[in-house]
Amino acid sequence: xxxxxxxxxxxxxxxxxxxxxxxxxxxxxxxxxxxxxxxxxxxxxxxxxxxxxxxxxxxxxxxxxxxxxxxxxxxxxxxxxxxxxxxxxxxxxxxxxxxxxxxxxxxxxxxxxxxxxxxxxxxxxxxxxxxxxxxxxxxxxxxxxxxxxxxxxxxxxxxxxxxxxxxxxxxxxxxxxxxxxxxxxxxxxxxxxxxxxxxxxxxxxxxxxxxxxxxxxxxxxxxxxxxxxxxxxxxxxxxxxxxxxxxxxxxxxxxxxxxxxxxxxxxxxxxxxxxxxxxxxxxxxxxxxxxxxxxxxxxxxxxxxxxxxxxxxxxxxxxxxx
Amino acid sequence: xxxxxxxxxxxxxxxxxxxxxxxxxxxxxxxxxxxxxxxxxxxxxxxxxxxxxxxxxxxxxxxxxxxxxxxxxxxxxxxxxxxxxxxxxxxxxxxxxxxxxxxxxxxxxxxxxxxxxxxxxxxxxxxxxxxxxxxxxxxxxxxxxxxxxxxxxxxxxxxxxxxxxxxxxxxxxxxxxxxxxxxxxxxxxxxxxxxxxxxxxxxxxxxxxxxxxxxxxxxxxxxxxxxxxxxxxxxxxxxxxxxxxxxxxxxxxxxxxxxxxxxxxxxxxxxxxxxxxxxxxxxxxxxxxxxxxxxxxxxxxxxxxxxxxxxxxxxxxxxxxx
DNA sequence: GCGATCTTTGCTCATATGAGCACGGTCATC
DNA sequence: GATGACCGTGCTCATATGAGCAAAGATCGC
Numbered sequence: 001x002x003x004x005x006x007x008x009x010x011x012x013x014x015x016x017x018x019x020x021x022x023x024x025x026x027x028x029x030x031x032x033x034x035x036x037x038x039x040x041x042x043x044x045x046x047x048x049x050x051x052x053x054x055x056x057x058x059x060x061x062x063x064x065x066x067x068x069x070x071x072x073x074x075x076x077x078x079x080x081x082x083x084x085x086x087x088x089x090x091x092x093x094x095x096x097x098x099x100x101x102x103x104x105x106x107x108x109x110x111x112x113x114x115x116x117x118x119x120x121x122x123x124x125x126x127x128x129x130x131x132x133x134x135x136x137x138x139x140x141x142x143x144x145x146x147x148x149x150x151x152x153x154x155x156x157x158x159x160x161x162x163x164x165x166x167x168x169x170x171x172x173x174x175x176x177x178x179x180x181x182x183x184x185x186x187x188x189x190x191x192x193x194x195x196x197x198x199x200x201x202x203x204x205x206x207x208x209x210x211x212x213x214x215x216x217x218x219x220x221x222x223x224x225x226x227x228x229x230x231x232x233x234x235x236x237x238x239x240x241x242x243x244x245x246x247x248x249x250x251x252x253x254x255x256x257x258x259x260x261x262x263x264x265x266x267x268x269x270x271x272x273x274x275x276x277x278x279x280x281x282x283x284x285x286x287x288x289x290x291x292x293x294x295x296x297x298x299x300x301x302x303x304x305x306x307x308x309x310x311x312x313x314x315x316x317x318x319x320x321x322x
Numbered sequence: 323x324x325x326x327x328x329x330x331x332x333x334x335x336x337x338x339x340x341x342x343x344x345x346x347x348x349x350x351x352x353x354x355x356x357x358x359x360x361x362x363x364x365x366x367x368x369x370x371x372x373x374x375x376x377x378x379x380x381x382x383x384x385x386x387x388x389x390x391x392x393x394x395x396x397x398x399x400x401x402x403x404x405x406x407x408x409x410x411x412x413x414x415x416x417x418x419x420x421x422x423x424x425x426x427x428x429x430x431x432x433x434x435x436x437x438x439x440x441x442x443x444x445x446x447x448x449x450x451x452x453x454x455x456x457x458x459x460x461x462x463x464x465x466x467x468x469x470x471x472x473x474x475x476x477x478x479x480x481x482x483x484x485x486x487x488x489x490x491x492x493x494x495x496x497x498x499x500x501x502x503x504x505x506x507x508x509x510x511x512x513x514x515x516x517x518x519x520x521x522x523x524x525x526x527x528x529x530x531x532x533x534x535x536x537x538x539x540x541x542x543x544x545x546x547x548x549x550x551x552x553x554x555x556x557x558x559x560x561x562x563x564x565x566x567x568x569x570x571x572x573x574x575x576x577x578x579x580x581x582x583x584x585x586x587x588x589x590x591x592x593x594x595x596x597x598x599x600x601x602x603x604x605x606x607x608x609x610x611x612x613x614x615x616x617x618x619x620x621x622x623x624x625x626x627x628x629x630x631x632x633x634x635x636x637x638x639x640x641x642x643x644x
Numbered sequence: 645g646c647g648a649t650c651t652t653t654g655c656t657c658a659t660a661t662g663a664g665c666a667c668g669g670t671c672a673t674c
Numbered sequence: 675g676a677t678g679a680c681c682g683t684g685c686t687c688a689t690a691t692g693a694g695c696a697a698a699g700a701t702c703g704c
Contacts, residue, residue, distance in 0.1 A: 010378045017374045018384045052339045053373045062340045
C-alpha cells in the first residue's frame with residue numbers, strides 16, 4: 001500500500017506542478033477523491049520529492065539562514081544561492097551584493113560604521129547604491145596604507161561607502177603591519193592614529209571580511225607579508241586572517257609577535273561589538289569562516305550556500321556527536 | 323521600476339516557497355497588498371525564477387513528453403526524469419520501469435504483442451509485475467537463437483513477459499543473422515519459422531529497443547557480428563540497429579546485403595503498425611533514437627529526459643531554421 | 645474470533661488564492 | 675495644455691485548498 005501510494009503521489013505531483021491541474025481534476029484523472037489527492041501531494045512534499053528552487057542571482061536561502069542562525073548562535077545570517085554560479089567572481093559578487101542589500105536595509109542605521117578593507121569590502125562598496133543611507137560615517141578599523149601600486153583601494157573603499165551614504169570617511173593613516181614593534185608603538189601613539197583607533201573602537205557596527213591563509217592573501221599582495229611568511233603561519237595552525245590578524249581554527253591569534261606589530265582594532269573589540277557583520281564566501285574560506293563564527297567574531301554572517309551548509313554540518317556534528 | 327519589481331518578486335518567492343508564508347503575510351512583511359504579492363509571484367513563475375522539480379526514480383517529465391509528442395509527431399511519449407541518476411544502469415532501469423508501467427496501463431490491451439530482444443527488453447520483462455495484463459500473447463519479431471552461452475535470454479524475455487500476462491510466448495526459432503543468403507531463405511521458408519513471422523506481422527502492438535552502433539552491441543556480444551563488421555557499418559553511416567537491422571540517420575537500411583541475411587520482421591511492418599513502442603535511453607543512443615523517431619519506426623517512444631530534449635532540439639531546429 | 649486501538653477516508657467549514665473589473669495616475673500626442 | 679490610450683492598483687467575487695472531525699476499515703493482542 002505504501003509503495004503504490006508513493007507512486008500515486010508522484011503521478012499527482014506531476015499533474016499538479018508540471019501540468020497545473022487542479023487537485024479536483026487530478027482526482028478524476030487518477031480516480032481519487034480530491035482530499036486524497038491533497039494528502040498525496042502533502043506526502044510528496046513531506047518526503048522531499050518536490051524540490052522547489054529559486055534561481056536568481058539575488059536569491060537567498062531562508063531555511064539555510066535560519067539553520068545557520070540557530071546552529072551557530074548568530075544574530076542574523078544572509079545566505080546567497082549558489083545555483084547557476086559560473087565562477088568564483090560571480091559568487092563573490094553575489095555575496096557582496098547581498099551584504100550591500102543587508103547594509104542598506106539595516107535598522108537602526110548605524111551612525112558610525114567600522115570597516116576593514118580588501119577585495120570583498122571593495123566589492124561591497126561598488127554594489128552599494130548611491131544614497132543607501134543618510135549620514136553614516138565610516139571609519140577604517142585596520143591599517144591599510146598600501147605598500148605598492150594597489151594603493152588607494154583601502155582608502156577608496158571607505159570613501160566610496162561613506163560618500164554614497166552622505167557621511168564622511170575617517171581613514172587610518174598607517175600601514176597594516178610594521179616591521180618593528182617600536183615603530184608600531186610609535187605610530188599607534190601618534191595623536192592622529194590614536195584618534196582614529198579610538199573612533200573605530202566606538203563604532204556602532206563593524207563590517208569586515210576575512211582572508212584565506214594562502215599566498216593569494218591581500219596582505220601578501222600588498223607586500224606586508226611574503227608567501228613564506230604565510231606558509232609559516234599555516235604550519236602553526238593559521239586558517240586565515242581577520243582585519244589583518246592571522247587566527248587559528250579556534251579564532252585565537254597564531255603569532256603574538258606578529259600580531260603586536262599589526263595596527264588596528266583588536267579582535268576583542270569585534271567580539272564585544274553589538275553588531276559585527278562578517279562577509280565571507282568561497283570554498284577557500286570555509287576554514288576561516290568557521291573560525292570567525294565559532295569564536296564569536298561576528299554577530300551577523302553574510303555568506304554563500306555551500307559555506308553555510310559546511311558550517312551547519314560542522315556545528316551540528318560537534319554539538320551533537322550522535 | 324522593473325528592476326525593483328524583479329527583486330521584490332524574488333523576496334516574495336523566498337517567503338512563499340521557502341518559508342511557507344501566506345501571500346497576505348508576505349504583503350505585510352514587504353509592505354505590499356496581497357494582490358501585488360500574488361502578481362509578483364506569478365511574474366516570478368513566468369520569468370522562470372521558480373524551478374519545481376520532482377525527484378523520484380519513477381518521476382516523469384510531462385511537459386517534455388508533450389513537447390516531444392508535438393515536435394516529433396508521436397502518438398505518445400514517456401520521458402523519465404534523470405535527476406539523481408548515478409550510472410547508466412540506473413537510467414536503463416528507470417526507463418525499463420516506465421516502459422513496463424506504460425505497457426501495464428495500455429488500453430486497449432493488445433491481444434498479441436510483438437517484441438524484439440536485448441538488454442532493454444530483458445530489463446522490461448523483469449520490471450513487469452505478475453498479472454500486468456491478462457491473456458496477452460507474445461511473439462518474437464526478430465531472430466534470436468543465441469550463438470553462445472548467453473543463450474536463453476531472448477527466449478526467456480519473451481516467455482517472462484507472456485507468463486506474467488497469463489498468455490503464451492511464440493519464439494522465433496532462428497538465428498538473427500545468417501552467414502549465407504541461401505540459408506536465410508531456407509530457414510525463412512521453413513513452415514515453423516514462416517508461421518511465426520506471419521503471426522509477428524499481424525501483432526496488435528510492437529515493443530522494441532534499439533542498439534547503438536558500436537562494439538557493445540548485443541549482436542556483437544552474441545557472436546552474430548564482429549566489432550570490425552560494426553566499424554564497417556559505422557563507416558557507411560550506421561547509427562544503430564533496430565530489431566537486428568542496422569540503419570543510418572535517416573532510418574534507411576545501411577547494408578542491403580547484410581539486411582537480406584537478417585531474419586525478422588521488416589522495418590516497413592513497424593512503420594505500418596498502429597502501435598509500435600520504442601524504448602531507447604542513454605546518451606550513446608541519441609543518434610539511433612533520432613533515426614527511429616524521424617523515420618517513423620515508432621508511434622510511442624519511452625526514453626529519458628536528456629535523449630528527449632536532444633530530440634526536441636534537433637527537430638525544432640530542422641523544422642524551423644530560424 | 646472479538647473487541648480495542650489506530651489509521652484511513654470522505655466530509656464541512658474556514659481560509660487562501662486567482663480572475664475579472666473599475667479607478668486613478670502617467671505618458672505620449674496633438 | 676488638453677485628450678485619450680495605457681498601465682498599475684486595489685477591490686469583489688468565484689474557486690481552490692487546507693484544517694479538523696466523525697465514521698469506516700484495518701490491525702493487533704488476547
